[in-house]
Each structure stands twice: as C-alpha cells, then as structure tokens.
Amino acid sequence: MESLxxxxxxxxxxxxxxxxxxxxxPGAAAQHSVLLDPAHARAIAExxxxxxxxxxxxxxxxxxxxxxxKTVVEVTKASVPxxxxxxxxxxxxxxxxxxxxxxxxxxxxYSVKLRHGPLVVRMRTENRTDRxxxxxxxxxxxxxxxxEREVFDLYGAVFQGHPDLRRILMWDGFxxxxxxxxxxxxxxxxxxxxPHGDLLAKVKLxxxxxxxxxxxxxxxxxxx
Amino acid sequence: xxxxxxSPLLPAGGAHVRAVTDEFHGDLLEVxxxxxxxxxxxxxxxMVTLDGERIVRLxxxxxxxxxxxxxxxxxxxxxxxxxxxxRLDYLNSMTNNWAYALAVEKLxxxxxxxxxxxxxIILAELTRLQNHxxxxxxxxxxxGASGTPLMYAFREREKILGxxxxxxxxxxxxxxxxxxxxxxxxxxxxxxxxxxLVNGFGAFLDEFEELVTxxxxxMARTQGIGVxxxxxxxxxxxxxxxxxxxxxxxxVRKVDGYGLYPRFSFRVPVGAHGDTYDRYMIRILEMxxxxxxxxxxxxDIPEGPVMDPKAKIRxxxxxxxxxxxxxxxxxxxxxxxxxxxxxxxxxxYRVRPPSFIxxxxxxxLCLGHTVADSVxxxxxxxxVLGEVDR
Numbered sequence: 001m002e003s004l005x006x007x008x009x010x011x012x013x014x015x016x017x018x019x020x021x022x023x024x025x026p027g028a029a030a031q032h033s034v035l036l037d038p039a040h041a042r043a044i045a046e047x048x049x050x051x052x053x054x055x056x057x058x059x060x061x062x063x064x065x066x067x068x069x070k071t072v073v074e075v076t077k078a079s080v081p082x083x084x085x086x087x088x089x090x091x092x093x094x095x096x097x098x099x100x101x102x103x104x105x106x107x108x109x110y111s112v113k114l115r116h117g118p119l120v121v122r123m124r125t126e127n128r129t130d131r132x133x134x135x136x137x138x139x140x141x142x143x144x145x146x147x148e149r150e151v152f153d154l155y156g157a158v159f160q161g162h163p164d165l166r167r168i169l170m171w172d173g174f175x176x177x178x179x180x181x182x183x184x185x186x187x188x189x190x191x192x193x194x195p196h197g198d199l200l201a202k203v204k205l206x207x208x209x210x211x212x213x214x215x216x217x218x219x220x221x222x223x224x
Numbered sequence: 225x226x227x228x229x230x231s232p233l234l235p236a237g238g239a240h241v242r243a244v245t246d247e248f249h250g251d252l253l254e255v256x257x258x259x260x261x262x263x264x265x266x267x268x269x270x271m272v273t274l275d276g277e278r279i280v281r282l283x284x285x286x287x288x289x290x291x292x293x294x295x296x297x298x299x300x301x302x303x304x305x306x307x308x309x310x311r312l313d314y315l316n317s318m319t320n321n322w323a324y325a326l327a328v329e330k331l332x333x334x335x336x337x338x339x340x341x342x343x344x345i346i347l348a349e350l351t352r353l354q355n356h357x358x359x360x361x362x363x364x365x366x367x368g369a370s371g372t373p374l375m376y377a378f379r380e381r382e383k384i385l386g387x388x389x390x391x392x393x394x395x396x397x398x399x400x401x402x403x404x405x406x407x408x409x410x411x412x413x414x415x416x417x418x419x420x421l422v423n424g425f426g427a428f429l430d431e432f433e434e435l436v437t438x439x440x441x442x443m444a445r446t447q448g449i450g451v452x453x454x455x456x457x458x459x460x461x462x463x464x465x466x467x468x469x470x471x472x473x474x475x476v477r478k479v480d481g482y483g484l485y486p487r488f489s490f491r492v493p494v495g496a497h498g499d500t501y502d503r504y505m506i507r508i509l510e511m512x513x514x515x516x517x518x519x520x521x522x523x524d525i526p527e528g529p530v531m532d533p534k535a536k537i538r539x540x541x542x543x544x545x546x547x548x549x550x551x552x553x554x555x556x557x558x559x560x561x562x563x564x565x566x567x568x569x570x571x572x573y574r575v576r577p578p579s580f581i582x583x584x585x586x587x588x589l590c591l592g593h594t595v596a597d598s599v600x601x602x603x604x605x606x607x608v609l610g611e612v613d614r
Contacts (some may be wrong), residue, residue: 027545027564028333057458058474061548061559061576106561108548108576112458112474118548143461145584154292169287169613178292 001116002053004032014047015040023122033106033120038134041123042161045140048109048119056119059141061108062148064155066180068128069101101128103157107137107144125157128180136162154179252280255595259288263366263599266609270586270598277594282587286580289613297573302328302540305573307399312575313611314396315355318347318388319553321401326482327549327560328403332542335532340405341484342525346418347400348551349514349521350388353425354381355554356465356507356514357432359606363504364436366603367445373436380428383421390414404535415522422518429511437508446500450589450601453498460584464556465510466605469495469502476552483551488517503604541568555579555606575614579607 002010004022011020011034018040023033036044048056074095079088103125110117125132136159138144148159149168156177159165167174176183195203258269267288273281293312297305309324310317322344329336336344361377385395391410392398400407410418436442452462457470467474475492477485493509495502542564550559556578563572582605589605590598 025545027331027543027547029330029545029547031547059461060463060550060557061561061574063561063572063574063576065563065572108559108561112472115474115479120548141461142459142584143581145460146580154294169290171287179295 001114001119004034007054007119008034011044011047015044018044020044031118031120033122035122035124038123038125042135042137042140045121045137048121049140054119055111055113056109056117057141058110058112058117059107059137059143060110060118061106062137062144062151063106064151064157064179065104065106066128066155067101067104068181070099072097072099102126103128103132103155105134105148105151105157107141109141128156132156133158133160135160136165138162153177156180257595257598259285263602264609265362265603265607266612268607268609268612270602272590272595272598274595279590279593279595279598282590282598284583284586286613289609291614293614294573294575298570301568302403302542302570303537305570306401307397309575310397310399311610312577312614313553313555313558313579313608315358315608316351316554317396317398318351318400319551319558321398322348322483323549323551323553323558324560325401325403326551327547327562328542330549331545331547331562331564332403332540334404334535336405336483337529337532338484338526339409339528340530342521343406343410343530344401345483345485345488346518346521346525347388347391347398349518350384350418352514352554353511353518354384355606356511357381359507359603360432360436360504363500363600363603364442367442367600369436369439369442373432376428376432376435380425387414387418387421390417402531402535402537403540404532406530409530415525418518419522422515422522425515426512429508429515433508437505442504443501445597445600446504446604448497449500449593449597450604451497451499452585452589456585456588457498461581462556462585463578463582464553464606465506466503466556466582468493469506470498471495476550476557480550482549488520490514490517500600500604539568541566546572550576553578555608555611556582575611577611577614579605580612580614583607583612 008020008022012018019037021035023035025032048054074097076093076095077090078093079090081088105123107121109119109121123134125134134157136144136148138148138159139161145163146168148162149165151157152159152165153167153170154177166172170178192199253274255272255274256269257272258264259267264270269285271283271285272279293308296308306321306324309320312320328334357377357380361374364373388398389395391414392400392407452466452470454471457467458472462470471494473492473494476482478492490513493506493513495506544564544566546561546563548559548561550557557576558578559576561572561574561576562570565571586602586605589601593601
C-alpha cells in the first residue's frame with residue numbers, strides 16, 4: 001500500500017476543499033493514521049473502499065476515544081534590559097489556555113481483496129457537548145453498524161445517516177455516556193441499610209438536593 | 225426497542241408475546257426470544273416478528289451481561305487486564321490472552337522468545353479444537369440431537385481443558401500469556417500428554433463425523449438455511465469460520481502471519497454455499513488443519529526461555545502511542561486497540577469482539593425462515609455473551 005503522505009496527496013487532489021492530514025503515532029507500532037474532516041468523510045470513505053489500488057473493503061474495528069478539555073500552560077520568556085546597564089533580566093510569563101476537548105472515532109480498515117492494512121482513519125467532533133455529530137460510515141461499511149451504535153451509546157457521538165442509531169449496550173432510559181473520562185457513577189446506596197460515616201454524609205446531601213447530588217445516569221429504566 | 229419506547233430489560237423470559245397488526249401482512253406476532261431462552265447460549269434476546277411461523281423482522285437486543293469491560297481496563301494497569309480478558313470469551317481464554325499480549329507487545333515493542341511463540345501456537349490451536357468441537361455439539365443440541373453429540377464433544381473438550389489446567393492452574397480462566405512470553409514453561413511430560421491427545425483427536429473426529437456429518441436430519445435442518453453471500457459477509461465485517469464458510473479465504477494467520485504461523489503448512493478451508501451446513505463443516509475441516517499445525521509444533525518446539533528476559537512485569541509503562549493487534553481467534557478476528565499516554569494504565573482499551581460483529585447479519589440470515597431455523601442459525605454463528613456484551 002502507498003504511504004500515508006502519498007494517499008493524502010491523492011485524496012486532496014481528488015477532493016478539493018477537503019482537509020486531510022496524517023496523525024503520526026510515536027509508539028513502537030508506528031501505525032500512523034489519517035484524519036478526515038467530517039464534511040468529506042463519507043465521500044472519502046467510499047473512495048477508499050472503491051479505489052482499485054486501495055480496495056479497503058473490510059472495516060475491522062470502529063471505536064471512540066474521549067479527549068477532555070485540558071488547560072495548557074504556556075510559558076513565554078522575555079528579557080528586559082536593565083536601565084542601570086547591568087545584565088538583562090529574564091522574566092517568565094505564564095499564560096493558561098483552555099484547549100477544547102473532542103470526541104474521536106477511529107476506524108481500522110483492511111482489504112480482504114488485496115490482503116493489506118490496516119489503514120487507520122479518524123474523525124473528530126468539534127467539541128464534547130453540543131456539536132458531536134459525525135457522518136456515519138455504516139452506508140459504506142455495514143460492519144460499522146453495531147460498533148457506531150456502541151460509540152453513540154458509550155461516548156455520545158451522534159452519527160448522521162446511521163440507519164438505526166439507538167443505545168446498544170446500556171438500556172434506553174439511560175442518560176449519560178459511561179466511557180467518557182469525566183463520567184461519574186450514580187450514587188447507589190441501596191446496598192447499605194444503615195449508612196454511617198462518609199456514606200451517611202453523602203446520603204444526607206443526596207436527600208437534601210436530589211437533583212444536584214445524583215448525576216443524571218441514575219435515572220434508569222429499571223428503577224422508574 | 226425504542227420504537228415502542230420500552231426498556232429492553234423489562235420483559236424477562238420467553239413468554240412476552242404481543243400481537244402487531246399490519247394491514248399488508250394480516251396479523252403479525254411479535255415474540256421475545258430470550259433473554260433466558262436455552263438456545264441463546266446466555267442472556268441474549270431476539271425480538272422476532274412472525275408472519276405465521278416465518279420471520280419477517282428480527283432485532284437482537286444486547287447488554288444483559290454488560291459490565292463495561294473497557295472502562296475497567298482503562299482504570300487498571302496493563303497487566304491487571306490480562307486475567308480479565310479470560311472472561312470475554314470464556315471458552316477461549318488462551319486466544320484472548322494472546323490477542324491482548326500481541327497488542328501490548330506491538331504497543332511497547334516487546335520481543336517474544338521462540339519457545340513462547342511455539343507454546344502460544346500450541347495453546348491457540350488446542351483452544352480452536354475445543355471451541356469448534358463445542359460448537360458442533362451445541363449446534364446439534366440446538367437442532368434437536370439431544371445429548372449424545374454434545375456429550376461426546378464435551379468428553380474430548382475436557383481432556384484439552386485438563387491440559388490447560390495442568391499448565392496454567394485453571395481449566396477455563398487460564399491467565400497464561402504475558403507481555404513478552406508465557407507465564408510458566410511446559411514440562412516435557414506435558415508436551416508428551418499433548419502429543420498423545422493430538423494424535424488421538426483425529427480418530428475422535430472420524431467417529432464424530434460418522435455419527436453426525438452425513439446424518440439426513442442434520443442435512444435437512446441446515447442445508448440451504450441462513451445463506452450468507454461473500455460480498456455481504458465482507459461488507460458486514462464478518463470474520464472467522466463464518467466468513468470462510470461464505471467462500472472468502474481470509475485467515476489472519478495467513479494474512480498477517482503473526483507469531484510463527486508462516487513456518488507452518490496448513491490449508492484454509494473455504495465453503496461453497498455459505499449456509500449453516502457449511503458453517504458446521506468448516507469447523508470440522510479447520511479442526512483437521514489444527515491437528516496438523518499441532519503435530520508440527522509439538523515436533524519442532526525448541527528449548528529455551530519462555531519469557532523475554534528484558535520484559536518488565538512491574539512498573540510497565542509503554543511510551544505514548546497506539547497499537548491495534550489482532551489474531552485469528554476460534555470465533556473470528558479478535559483484536560485489541562490500545563492508546564498509551566505513558567502512564568501505567570492504558571488511556572484507551574478497546575476490544576474488537578468477533579461474535580458481536582458477526583451478529584450484524586443475524587437478521588438477514590433469519591428472514592424468511594422459521595423460528596426453529598433461527599435457533600440453528602444463531603447456533604452456527606457461535607456467540608459467547610461474555611464477549612458480545614462485554
């Protein structure tokens with residue numbers, strides 16, 4: 001199979017306006033990946049499947065990755081000349097910047113016809129809260145049908161164009177997305193008939209403000 | 225069933241029956257098969273819509289055994305997940321271990337000594353034997369051959385599990401592979417026992433085949449039932465014996481050549497019709513190939529260490545990066561996708577479960593067939609719910 005840089009060049013020539021870039025993998029496996037922009041992903045996926053040199057007809061693995069917001073501290077150094085003529089003073093300025101997080105969906109593609117692979121393809125959502133929709137690649141590879149449902153269920157990425165996008169492992173009444181890094185398990189104190197110590201404090205807090213103390217995941221189909 | 229707005233957990237048992245009226249087909253009946261139906265091999269539910277006895281719609285419902293295996297894997301160290309992979313597909317803990325060890329070895333660049341690679345191949349092929357013979361037994365049980373074939377299969381399987389127990393200390397939850405080799409070495413008398421078993425397995429297969437393969441009832445129940453075409457199988461990500469029964473000779477052992485498989489000569493059986501009978505037959509033929517691999521491996525196994533001496537057990541922190549490792553498990557391609565951020569725990573730990581993805585085509589296979597056939601078709605897909613629901 002051609003190198004990823006060559007592939008990117010070919011894709012950019014074929015799809016003008018698309019944003020395609022190589023995401024390097026610094027680890028020992030060196031399985032580098034291609035980042036697609038959601039607007040062109042569906043067309044590019046069809047190209048990857050139908051192109052004769054690639055023929056990536058088998059989508060082996062689809063999965064999500066959660067990258068939460070992180071604060072990046074940027075240190076800028078500035079040298080201030082000493083007015084008295086001494087050596088210049090170096091001052092450090094720290095600046096905190098919030099880097100927005102995103103959800104990432106990773107596809108591992110192989111070719112059954114030409115026996116090569118994997119080509120790792122990724123897509124990223126704009127953020128983790130309200131702009132989480134991505135194009136579904138299930139119409140291109142049906143293998144993604146259950147796996148995209150799983151990503152929707154556990155991560156909360158919404159796949160536009162999926163034929164049957166429902167929760168798959170959690171029950172329908174469940175509210176949260178358990179594989180996210182900031183997921184908090186719902187408090188369940190039913191196992192403790194006589195709460196004491198820390199647990200008692202928690203229970204009291206919960207009883208005082210049930211909506212605030214119990215995360216949304218507690219509202220389950222089995223309990224209602 | 226979001227269409228009806230009900231929770232999949234509420235109706236328990238197989239007695240949940242409701243009439244659905246549809247002006248085109250007359251009275252359709254919606255039946256919930258499972259989650260505690262004996263033919264579903266665990267807690268799995270099929271919402272079947274019937275027109276008479278014919279299936280017109282089938283929606284699988286998952287999640288009864290879901291414990292978020294992946295989240296647990298991300299909250300512990302790399303090694304702590306190894307015994308937990310046994311519980312994915314609890315019939316095939318050795319191959320689950322191998323797939324996970326392979327992915328971590330790719331992630332961290334750990335070499336594996338030759339003897340360990342031989343032991344892995346021996347154990348993986350023994351696992352394949354016991355999985356396939358179990359599947360044949362279960363399939364026959366599902367299609368009405370009560371008792372005898374399953375007991376024959378279990379008798380042989382127990383011998384293989386005995387080998388696993390004497391090597392790893394456990395029949396099914398082996399926890400045997402490590403990153404960079406295997407946990408303990410096999411003694412010479414263990415290898416002699418394994419040779420003995422492998423040499424006798426062919427005769428058992430002959431006996432088993434004589435009992436059932438040409439059986440008229442089995443043929444009537446399985447031939448032409450649940451036909452899967454090659455393009456549909458590849459598109460839906462079907463792997464393992466099910467893909468090869470559909471006529472696609474794709475075997476990760478040949479394609480990726482992981483471990484030392486390129487050293488072994490074996491054939492990849494391919495089906496011609498893609499029906500349930502082919503899926504049964506492919507397993508029998510694969511067992512014959514496994515016997516040949518085992519005989520070669522047990523003859524050539526070299527002396528030497530079974531662990532890479534530089535492999536780190538404690539304080540194992542792979543460099544940042546990611547890796548996807550896959551092997552040919554008995555049920556299909558089992559893969560692990562790992563992302564490391566340099567800490568002792570994986571940042572992302574993902575299992576590619578073959579039997580979960582093989583269920584994608586369940587509805588297509590069952591449409592137009594009877595309820596009794598759907599049981600046989602499900603049996604031929606070979607699922608384990610520990611892996612489907614994770």
